[in-house]
Amino acid sequence: MARKSTLLIAGVALIAVAASAYIFAKDEITALVSPDAQPQQAQQRGSGGNGGDRSLPVIAEYASLMDEKTVVESVGTGKSALGVSIYPAVSGEVADVLVRAGDKVAKGQVLVILNSERERLARDLAAVQAKDAQQLLARYEQARPLGAVAESEVDSARTALAEARIALDQAEVDLADRTILAPFDGIVGIPQIEPGDRVDSSTVLVTLDNIESILVDFEVAETRFDNVRAGQSVRVETWSLPGETFTGVVESIASRIDPDSRTFSVRARVPNPNSRLLAGMSFAVYVDIEGKQYPSVAEISVLWGDGGTYIWRIEDEKVSRVPVRIVKRTNGRILLDGDIAKGDLIVVEGVLRLRPGRTVAATIRGSDETGVATRDGSGEGS
CATH class of the missing domain: 2.40.50.100 (RNA polymerase II/Efflux pump adaptor protein, barrel-sandwich hybrid domain)
Structure with missing residues (x-):
């Protein structure tokens, strides 16, 4: 009989613990599924004597501006800047x-x-x-x-x-x-x-090449005709010298589009002071195309919901949800298009319990002159 009583008491205790855990976790699950929702338990726990929210600790950083860079890749063939067959x-x-x-x-x-x-x-x-x-x-x-x-x-x-x-x-x-x-x-x-x-005059005696610089001819899609300019910097790599990159400039651009390939020809000059590059080598060519400037934020600060992508912005210690469109991802940063400007304070970590109008206490990551932040402090993970 005593054993049955003990088991009954233990069962009741387990039920009570499970109920408490459910009540505590309900708010977190609700906030994760619907960030705009305002769970009743969260209201009760967040209310002070004057009815206001307690400040939720978050980590934030300032949005910076970055150029939208597109890299055009092509394959080219090298030729000597001066090269002749002597007759x-x-x-x-x-x-x-x-x-x-x-x-x-x-x-x-x-x-x-x-x-x-x-x-x-x-x-x-x-x-x-x-x-x-x-x-x-x-x-x-x-x-x-x-x-x-x-x-x-x-x-x-x-x-x-x-x-x-x-x-x-x-x-x-x-x-x-x-x-x-x-x-x-x-x-x-x-x-x-x-x-x-x-x-006789038709006999090749010898060839002579001047390779102080190498000319690299390559093709670019006609959709980029407006983006490639003479004097523009290019990077080239050759499979003969793996791991090495050489820098040159666009020297000339064809005046017409090839109707079969829908491409146009570009010639770049690459300095070759050590004569390591030879005529006839094949090259991987990279041309950086500068685009518009867009606000840039840390990748983990961009969230996805029913209405699309969004971020949390802090103004006067309160957060608001700002819809954005992703333009490009680059090196852990995301370029965004939307109602966001350089210097806006964006929540990076601690987004699970946020809702529009919620008061937050932000730990701001320090930033250098470029606006790219470095971590300074800790907070709730996102």
Whole structure:
């Protein structure tokens, strides 16, 4: 009998504890499901002697302004800022190749020499003929005052000298064509010829590239034609050098849209002082597109309800529910569109028991000059 009494008393105690827990938790569950609701138990517990709410502790921070940045991604191909395939101007036999693949050469440096014996002899003959014509003209000019030479003969001698000098210049050009020089500073590619080869004006002798900067050509969707501008900064990465990012600028933009791909061509110049980037490399290209400025808040301060997304704003120690539209998420922050401005005090933590008009005691996170807050204090989790 005593045992039954003990069990009865224990059962009643358990029921009482469960009822108390239900009454205590009812407000929290109601607030979570419907933040606008005002549970009766919360009113009773929150009422003081004058009928007002006690201040609910929360953590808040000031809204800041952030630019809406969109990153346009593309794939591009690199090419040297200056790059040529060098051909001979004349036909002939290769006498010597003075460079090897990878050599750095300066403008005017000799790369290849063609056999030039005939051209050297022709130059020497033209020089002799020019000297002879000049001496003849000198004798005629000395004899003309004495009446020994007619004026017409002097004129013919002048013409002959001019022709001889032109022939000498032509011989000099023909001889110079047998020596192939670097047209600019650059790096030599693999020579395509060897001494003894016969070449003509269609034969590639060697390639030369100046890669102090690399040109990266890529395509952008036509919907972004208004957003990409010459001088705009770009970032590029190449799969050949993982983990490294290089910065350049947009140099030129195509004037038309490709009707098949619905894209337009863009060329960016990327400095390459260490010659680590090479012509022909493929690149991932990133272009930052600046957009409008929007208020920015911590991600955890944005809530979802039946009417959509909203935040809690504090004014005169009371909170109000402000509907907002999410523009973009970035690095733990959310850009919002709505009735919110820079400097508005927004509840970050402690939102479970909030309702419009509720009095709060806010612990404000400290903020730096950019408006991005750092935590200072603790409060109820959201």
